[in-house]
Amino acid sequence: MSEALSVAVIGAGMAGRSHAAAYRMVNTVFGAGLPPVRLVAIADANTELGEDAARRYGFEKAVPSWEDVAADPGIDAVSIVVGNTLHRPIAEALVAAGKHVLCEKPLAGSVEDARAMVELERSAGVVTAVGYTYRRNPAVAAIRDHVRNGELGEITLFQGRYWCDYACHPRGPLTWRFRGGPGSGALGDIGAHIIDTAEFVCGPILSVSGGEISTQVPKRPLPLGAVVGHQEAPVSSEVDEVENEDTAMFSARFTSGVQASFSVSRTAFGSPNGFGFDVCGLSGRAAYDQHRPGEYLFDDTQPQARTRGPRQVIVGPQMPYFRGGYPMEAPGVGIGNQECFTYQCRAFLDQVAGTPDPLPPNASFADGLHTMQIIQAVVQSAASGGAAVAVP
Secondary structure (H helix, E strand, O other): OOOOEEEEEEOOOHHHHHHHHHHHHHHHOOOOOOOOEEEEEEEOOOHHHHHHHHHHHOOOEEEOOHHHHHHOOOOOEEEEOOOHHHHHHHHHHHHHOOOEEEEEOOOOOOHHHHHHHHHHHHOOOOOEEEEOHHHHOHHHHHHHHHHHOOOOOOEEEEEEEEEOOOOOOOOOOOOHHHOOOOOOOHHHHHHHHHHHHHHHHHOOEEEEEEEEEEOOOOEEEEEOOOOOOOOOOOEEEEEEEOOOOOEEEEEEEEOOOOEEEEEEEOOOOOOOOEEEEEEEEOOEEEEEEOOOOOEEEEEEOOOOHHHOOOEEEEOOOOOOOOOOOOOOOOOOOOOOHHHHHHHHHHHHHHHHHOOOOOOOOOEOHHHHHHHHHHHHHHHHHHHOOOOOEEOO
């Protein structure tokens, strides 16, 4: 492809802005071959928010509805970054219009909608993908390489967590994140990330057990206006029921037989973005903490036992994504959340354009459905007193 690729983003909230900023940067990272990228439109019903995002990230215009994007024949590829229940109708309209689609996780508002999106993907004739940004983190990808290269020995245990505190305040507004039923709360919002990362590192999950879900703040006040991301907002005196979970815990078993434990919470005070995991083997261990994204811990049987212990490994050009993906290719300069969105959007456009040296492809809609089936199994386990539930 020599002509420009025209892109749009549906949703101007915090994740939508991350996609918008990423598209602006995709031609500054990795190899040549990607056509020029034309930044066409950002769509949001909150027109002030959309106009601000378009101005900040260099998009030509802001439009008030996703339908405007679907109807625009000059747009080639679109990111869907809005409430989960809207993912299916938007994706169906975009695919029908011949546009390539990158959809934020979780894939849909329900497993039924996710299944319909997978059927759509099978006959789409366009690129369809799901965004799991932590796959693009150099430290996470390096740990996966340690596991796949056998450097930890036979894997024995995975422990994953995603703890956040954005829902700790009981007067926080009742936004769409608190609607949708069991599995659509902390499990869908943040649990989807740690579940996908666990499978990225250790392979497919076969079953879950010991499911427990709970809601610490059962009622919340209704917002008086638009709410952006997890920001504070004016609320009314009227309250309504929270429909999904604040916290969840469960165990899992991979197809390899390895066991895992998971905990996710949006009411874990002091953890603004506490994504992390440990993976252990018979002869090594690696650990990652998103609060320290420029490093990970590694321990193995070398050198001598008397000096053995966790070693701080600094992210640098020796790891996936760093060389060619960072302006200053030197260890110790750090890595951030936005770079992962940039690499993800570059991988998406690599798929669209068929570049000669593409990044690893994004997850598919089928992968997104699989994550949602794991979440559904956790909910079923919790409803059955922690019983083991097979993952389809």
